[in-house]
Amino acid sequence: MQQLDQLLADFSSLAWGLPLLILLIGGGLYLLILSKFLPFRFLGHALQVLRGKFDDPDDAGEISHFQALTTALSSTIGMGNIAGVAVAISIGGPGAIFWMWISAIIGMSTKFFTCALAIMYRGKDSEGKIQGGPMYFIVEGLGKKWKPLAIFFSLCGLVGALPVFNVNQLTQAINDILLAPNGVTVGFNSNLIVGVVLVSITSIVILGGLNRISKVASKMVPSMVLLYFVSVLFILIVNYNVVPKYFIMIFTDAFAATNFKGDSFLGGILGGLILLGIRRGAFSNEAGIGTAPMAHGAAKTNEPVREGLVAMLGPAIDTLVVCTLTALAILVTGVWQTSDANGVSLTASAFANAMPGIGKYLLLICIAVFSISSLFSYSYYGTKCMSFLFGADKKHYYNYIYIASIIMGATTSLAMMINLIDGFFALMAIPTMTATILMAPRVIVEIKSYFRRLKESSNL
Template sequence: MLLALERQVTALAEWVWDLPLLLLLTGGGLYFLLVSRLLPFRHVGQSLRVLSGRYDRADDPGQINHYHALSITLAATIGMGSVSGVAVAIAMGGPGTIFWMWVSAIVGMATNYFTCTLAVMYRGRDSLGELQGGPMYVITEGLGRRWWPLAALFCVTGMFGCLPIFNANQLTQAIQVLGLEPAGLAMGAGGDLVIGLVLAAMAAAVIFGGLSRISQVAAALVPAMVGVYFLAVLGILIAHADVVPHYLSLIVTDAFRADYYEGEAMFGGALGGLIVLGARRASFSNEAGIGTAALAYGAAKTSEPVHEGLVAMLSPVVDTLVVCTLTGLAILVTDAWKVEGLNGVLMTARAFSDTYPAFGGALLLICILAFGLATLFSYSYFGMKCFSFLFGARVKGAYNGFYIASIAVGAASTTALIIGFIDIMFALMAVPTMVSGLLLSRRVMAETRAYFARAHAGSEQGAAQ
């Protein structure tokens, strides 16, 4: 029965990620990139200046600063999708998948700029009168109340799409393989559930502290976890420096040949399937166009919407172009991707253990725990905002109980079933986010032109001087 359900969910995920959604996400992102005249690439310096706090003012509306907003977003995206999700993509599509993930990330920079600028332009008040931002408020405040069903669609799918089931599942596998087996311990059939309950307790300690505690923990974890992971993978690449150029070349050439693609053909062939796979895995990892980033940046303390759009552009760079690329190269240069029977976090584990036989497993486990727990903390905030929009801010705490319980469920479920379910939810979340972004894109450009006109004139209102 479980196998039949797994096949049905996987088939539905393939169906929703067909041509229309790909055009909406990738085509919409290309439109943002072109209509902005490559703005993400021309103003990265300004993004860093905003992130540094140079333009912060104590009386700005919002709840958290730019750095904390970026940290929450990265804590959510640089999770198991960046460690095991890349391995899943390579197992299904081969090296060329990474190239299409790069393309999606570059497009995603522009998508994040537009959707996150809108998240501040059109903030609304929840039932307790507190200022909030996110795609649902962009829709109701920017497009009007008659578009409420589209906002409701985002919130319903967001409540389920932001459940931590994939991270709990992959964390459980990692702990069992990297943590328990080397120690000679066995937990039996109930081991998954035991680990899930421990993870749930750890997550609860942070989640019930609210946005302030989540942002503080994320701000502390993100730089440390990215730094350690970067150095660990750099060591792998140095140890296999002789084959790094070969695999960099293979990533590009295989992107147009699809020699290793093993999934369903799309758009008439394997290449179409490979492109869709890359877009799906990139969306799963950096979430550009899905709407989660807008939920975080909509809470930032700023009166300049463009500031948040500029900072939001950095997320796909760090997540996909840096962390996912590091993971992919580690798997490729160690030939872990050629070992039959390996998938997900187990493939990444093989790359680490081959290079660092004495401590590779422990090192990856530390990185995975940091990545996975940071994601567990951050996703709860996204889902709770969606729940609060639909049912009221007074009862939003009820979602946290549901969220914590789902950790145990994810730990004991199959990876394929979970990936299919999350893919479906993310696809449905992308529709309201991208539709509202495209419909309101002219207003974003009007705001952008006004902002940079003030900047050029040397205005004190958050201008770059």
């Protein structure tokens, strides 16, 4: 088991090397400049689209703009925000959060382009149904000779979409918050029971297809973000006197790297801290990875720019809001300096510290909903990859692999699961970002055309 742990750690480090960092961050900056900072100029219009002002029931697609965003968010607002942020702080200190923010700001531009392309170049599966996602926009946009890149994305997506990290951290949260304090012996058997319960819940929803997934996600995600926001706001009010100190420390420590305990990168600890923040940011908001375009590609719209604008709200909500809330809760309570806990256990310590008795149970409710909603969305991504590779009539087989992997996630170590998913996320980003950068000028043409039409109809 130790050898497998080390193998996955080496694989993850290799995948997240300098070339990928240049592709994700350099590529994202290129897209931001190319679009003349579009994500920030048309934020108001994006909110109008999200509210349904421009919805047309006759447009192609399966789900609304709002359902597409909440389906994508249900996969990104999960353990990346609660456990992933805690991992970032425990290794990198407060400065890691600054680099997560940078990842999110750049990620808004990346999300816009990837999800606009998902609508511009929708393809058809073997059953003739319209589909979106990197594998389709690679083939439809770049041509059949690029199909190996689409196949590579889909193969990596089969593993990257597995729910093992979310399940692992939800199991740890149930053990730490619910079972162990009440005298229940925590071990392989208790983890197995948690896994079986999750299998039951997940099976009911994912076997019902995208419509059931999107309906459940659109109800669960907004209410849990609100509960989480209110809970963390209470923690910040209780510790109001130290909030400014730690908020400033996020900026100062980002360049000093005085609390960084990880491996150096590009010859220094600052490089290691930047890489840590970018990795955790990408894990949290998935910008450039290619999962979100699969959800947004199913939206009922014939306007690629509209879906791109809605999609770009994802990293803002996910990383700039939810991850920052988690980070401040951990920092202001001081648990990051006094506890040896990692992952979700560190966040649980922060909630227990600020709200004795009730805090950790409120967190457990949020964790449970975030994790379970993530389980629903990732299954959809995996079936899309299976469908592309082997035909739409075979996609249901992925659900059985997916359900079986829940047991694996519940009964293995955090390090193993985070390295496995991190590594395959990195590999998924290579075809997604390569195709997006190549086709970015086409999106710019579409942007100009869209806003010209909108101006002519005097809706802007």
